[in-house]
Amino acid sequence: MDMVLAEMDEWGEIHKFVSVELQAVDITGSYFPAYNALTNSEMLERAPTYSFNWKNVYKRYVTQLIDKGFQHSMWKTIIVSVMQDTVLERILQIGNIASSPINESNVVFLGYKFVEDEFNGRFTPELSIIKGTTHANIVSGTLYKNSIDINDVKRRLKDKLTSRH
Template identity: 35%
Template sequence: MNPEIGKYPVEYYGYFYNDQSEEAIRSREKEQCPFLSETCKKRRKSDNDITIGTCSVGYKKRGQSEYSPHIICPHRFEVDGVFEELKPLFEDRGEFFRVPEVPLLGTSIDYVAGKRDAKGEVIDFAGVEIQALDTTGSVWPYKEAYEREEDMNEVDGSYGINWAMSITKTMMQQAWKKGHVFNDWGENIIFLLQDESLEYLHQNANTTSLHPAREDDPVHFYAYSMNYDYDEGEYILEIDSKVSSDMEGVSQMMNSSDEETPPTKEEFQRIVSDRF
């Protein structure tokens, strides 16, 4: 059971907003992201020198009676427990790796994870894309109230979740474009998202092709739930479901995007190796 929250930011700088532990206070004072072990990268659009520090916000979709935490920063997913769920996909031999920001098709893959041998050559791999949620409006007034120790419920402001941009456009366009490449290679691309996001996809797209994850499907979706750990006093991400689809199923969920010539599988593996 999760604690009762409202429509306001739930986590600041990696910690539950009312966490008064030494670690949480230090993280806020130094504007540190505990998931990256460096300064928070989520900045104000109007002033890039100012960190926002908001990892997740309280929100409830139409028909829901209670607010729940919705992740708005992709770095919130960058915890070991999330990546542990990828390991069963790969061969037993070799050392597990994850490499960030690997270039592909004029953009990049958030991570490439897999197994490498003692020489640093890639044995097995999968692309990993992290899908947080975009917001509309602004969470900044809540940050100001929070820092003044005022009640965030009383903030004169509002924000929303841009579901269409986050899920049916951004994520599914990536699934289509990059999914074709990984399908041609005989490999997988995995989208890490929240259970709330997968639920939105089911409600707003033709997801009849989704089924429990199969290795022979190129496009996978790993959905995680935000569950509150009362012993630790924090939200933890736990796997909720793993589903996958072939490219025909991805096509049913969205419109195809522009074609672009991808590298060969071997060329891509060399790119990954060069980033070790």
């Protein structure tokens, strides 16, 4: 767990707790110009030369959520997953993860976006998405998503193999 919020009594006994997982994104290429611009509240002079490695983020992060979500479902506690809204939307899409009402969820996603402050030009995170789901939804979304058409796979393989000769 990256962080835990706990309710304790005056004797140090924990009555409730919520786990918090923070997720960044894997990238390819150099993100330093974009990172430096963001941390210095500057605009980029030109488009950055990196892209997101969505499948790697998905497979690594969702594996953690399946494992940790299972524990929380057994304990009847909640795990909160915090990430940038674009990453969250992609993970939900790739994983075919169904939503559930917050009061029935044991996994809650919080997505944020960066908003520029008009007075000082700095970028600050702002909550933009709240989605509830369950451990079962995360597992079954992966198991029951639509299969890739084999003819599409064969076509892509053929294109790759014949373009190298």
